[in-house]
Amino acid sequence: MTGEALTESPDIQGLLFRGYKTLDHAAYGLFRIDDRRAFQTWLRRRVEREEIAPASQRQPEDAQAHRLNIAFTASGLETLLGSHWMPESFEPAFVEGMVRDHRSRLLGDVEANDPQHWRWGRTVDFDGLLIAFAPTRAEAEHLLAEHLCSANGASRVETLYGQRAKDGKEAFGFADGISQPVIEGTKRHRDRPEEARLHGVPAGEMILGYPDGSGRLPRSPATSAAADPAGHLVPHWEWPERRDLGRNGSYLVFRQLAQDTKGFWDYLSAAATEQGEGEDSAQALAEKMVGRRMNGTSMEPLPKSRSDENNLFDFINDEKGLYCPVGSHIRRSNPRATGTETAQKSLDVTLRHRILRRGRNYKDEARGEVGLQFLCFNASIARQFEFIQASWCNNQFFHGLQREVDPIIGTPRPAGNGLDSVDRYTIPRRPYRRLLAGLPSFVTVKGGGYFFMPAISALRCLAGAP
Numbered sequence: 001m002t003g004e005a006l007t008e009s010p011d012i013q014g015l016l017f018r019g020y021k022t023l024d025h026a027a028y029g030l031f032r033i034d035d036r037r038a039f040q041t042w043l044r045r046r047v048e049r050e051e052i053a054p055a056s057q058r059q060p061e062d063a064q065a066h067r068l069n070i071a072f073t074a075s076g077l078e079t080l081l082g083s084h085w086m087p088e089s090f091e092p093a094f095v096e097g098m099v100r101d102h103r104s105r106l107l108g109d110v111e112a113n114d115p116q117h118w119r120w121g122r123t124v125d126f127d128g129l130l131i132a133f134a135p136t137r138a139e140a141e142h143l144l145a146e147h148l149c150s151a152n153g154a155s156r157v158e159t160l161y162g163q164r165a166k167d168g169k170e171a172f173g174f175a176d177g178i179s180q181p182v183i184e185g186t187k188r189h190r191d192r193p194e195e196a197r198l199h200g201v202p203a204g205e206m207i208l209g210y211p212d213g214s215g216r217l218p219r220s221p222a223t224s225a226a227a228d229p230a231g232h233l234v235p236h237w238e239w240p241e242r243r244d245l246g247r248n249g250s251y252l253v254f255r256q257l258a259q260d261t262k263g264f265w266d267y268l269s270a271a272a273t274e275q276g277e278g279e280d281s282a283q284a285l286a287e288k289m290v291g292r293r294m295n296g297t298s299m300e301p302l303p304k305s306r307s308d309e310n311n312l313f314d315f316i317n318d319e320k321g322l323y324c325p326v327g328s329h330i331r332r333s334n335p336r337a338t339g340t341e342t343a344q345k346s347l348d349v350t351l352r353h354r355i356l357r358r359g360r361n362y363k364d365e366a367r368g369e370v371g372l373q374f375l376c377f378n379a380s381i382a383r384q385f386e387f388i389q390a391s392w393c394n395n396q397f398f399h400g401l402q403r404e405v406d407p408i409i410g411t412p413r414p415a416g417n418g419l420d421s422v423d424r425y426t427i428p429r430r431p432y433r434r435l436l437a438g439l440p441s442f443v444t445v446k447g448g449g450y451f452f453m454p455a456i457s458a459l460r461c462l463a464g465a466p
């Protein structure tokens, strides 16, 4: 299947290719399956009526329209598949779940981010996630209430809400949702060669069942042929006697991230010089932390021919980070190409660690909290999301830096147990760098989980599994 056909696929769930931008509100329902048979009947009906939106359903124009997408945890798939559940065919991170001691250390889920403080996800007492997109929050909530009920064999464990910011900005005030991977073979990939060079990835980096950046097919979850008596699935490429449950699906990472906007701007106002102007104003320092201007443009002035594009840059001409600091959020989460000698090589490496972000802002009036419902898709949680989080964002020695982590999403650490603090931020400058000290964490994890978003054909199999 070509990249273009994938984006219109009736088999891939829509959220992979569509942000549903015309639907302002999202409700994320974490649910438990209480009655497997009743749930399977419900799921079969939803799929038959095309109510679990495939990518082929275009962006809704109709104000009344809504969209549903569904994903499962390991326990959910185990419940539905019973003896046909083959955990060894899934990625270990997914089967283990987000909360394990070693994983928490890896992800920086320590200190204030320690799962013991989370509101949800600390123990995985849910089997799946139903996401409803609708024009209003009440409608999104209504959809969850209608579908996740005892008559359908499911009960809701937790509901989270998300909202599309009309101005496209996240809670600190920065333009968000700009840099995304571009799937090879799509129209966008064809029409924009420079963007394709910098951000192009084979479909298999995001969707299972297609070659990834190594040229091989990514590992894909399997089930037995007996689990699929109606033959919805194709034979598994690795184990031909089994069926490919993963094809056209993707792993979904969900993290609820609270943003301390007051703390962020208070810290920056205090760090701003007395005049509070120019490169030492609070805004300029914040932009150096994120690695983009607040309006989304790149830190490095781009040639006139590219000035209307905000993602056509690498860091080849900015090796020392004089424009975009080496430790900034966007540079840590996608280091692009650096070093003229090794430019292509570093680009090739970073392209194997891209994620497709589908998050939305949230505002919890009752708690007086704002933040990001961070959602991303990848073909491998370990190689993509976890690698970014652990090896880049929370790596205190990233690119020769010391004692600092990502200033937006890293987990800083106070001194203790004979170890130095990890709480600095370096802004390279001539003749002297500007060093910010004593950074607190501005983003706190409130919950999270790993899910698998199956293809529509895999949902049919799950609904009919004996």
Ligand code: HEM
Residues within 6 Å of the ligand: 170, 171, 172, 174, 175, 176, 177, 178, 179, 180, 255, 257, 258, 259, 290, 292, 329, 330, 331, 333, 334, 355, 371, 372, 374, 385, 388, 389, 393, 408, 409, 443
């Ligand atoms: C509340 C938490 C977060 C905030 C406020 C935030 C903010 C931003 C902003 C403002 C941008 C630049 C605009 C854009 O390209 O979309 C960005 C880019 C990005 N962020 Fe985050 N982010 C957060 C969490 C995360 C997490 C948890 C990850 C993954 C581990 C992540 C990965 C990325 C990536 C991959 C990019 C694109 C980098 C590039 O290609 O230039 N972000 N983020």
